[in-house]
Amino acid sequence: MKRLERIFVSANGWALILILGAMPLIVGANISLRYLTGHSLSWADEAARYLMIWMTFIGAGLALRMGAHVAITNLQDSLPGPGQKILRGALVVGLLIFFGFMVSVGIEYAQRMQFQLTPALRVPFLYVYAAMPVGFLLLIVHLLLIAPQFVRAGTYKGAAPVQGDAAMREGANG
Template identity: 75%
Template sequence: MKRLEHIFVVLNGWALILMLAAMTLIVGANISLRYLTGHSLPWADEAARYLMIWMTFGGAGLVLRIGGHVAITNLQDALPDIGQKIMRAAIALGLLIFFGFMVYVGLQYAQRMQYQVTPALRLPFLYVYAAMPVGFGLLILHLLLIAHPFITAGTYKRRDGDAGEAAALPGGANG
């Protein structure tokens, strides 16, 4: 299971790297063409915007894994140990319910937009709005994989001393 989790995290990280690289190349080529030839790619801004949307939703789970989202812990820190665990379990459950709801809403929204196409690329908006259910689905998986150490210890680290998945990300200590 640990190996599958590692593969999942690395693949998620590499997908983000590839999207960022594509966005960089597209924007860089568009800028170069604009200054060198006086013409730009009509679809470059649109493609970069949609890649950014996919990166945002696709990367949220990796940020969750390392505790990178905003957290206010004053109340939790004021509670005794058992109260902290109960609060973290309630938070994890609340997040899981919210993420599941957003997958449902995202699927409905993407299906409603499947026949409308983007202005420049002429892609069905389904492919753009699919980022939402896919991203929240990834958030569910990441949350389930870190829920135990988060609830029991308030960390994103495993008991076996592993420094969490931050090191497994591409460009990390082990990636």
């Protein structure tokens, strides 16, 4: 199971790397062509925009796994140990319900847009809107993988502390 999780996280990370790499290549090629030849790629801005949308939704799960989303922990910190676990468990259940709802909404949006084409690329908007259900489905998988450790200990699986992170927290608290 650990091996499958590592493969899943690695594949998710590589998808982000490929998307993030494609965006500056497309925009850079467009800028170079515009200044060198006087002509630009009519689809470059649109492609970069849609890649940014996909990158955001695909990357949200990895950010969740690392604890990189905004969190306000005042209530949790004020509760005793068992209360903290109950609150974190309720949070996981609430997030799973919300993510599941958003998968369903995303599928509905994508289906509505399947026949409309993007202006420059001329591909169905279905492929753009599919980022939403795919991203929220990835969020569900990531959350399920980190939930046991998060509920028990309040930590995230695979969350490696950033160098100087502990010193920053101590400075903020002190």
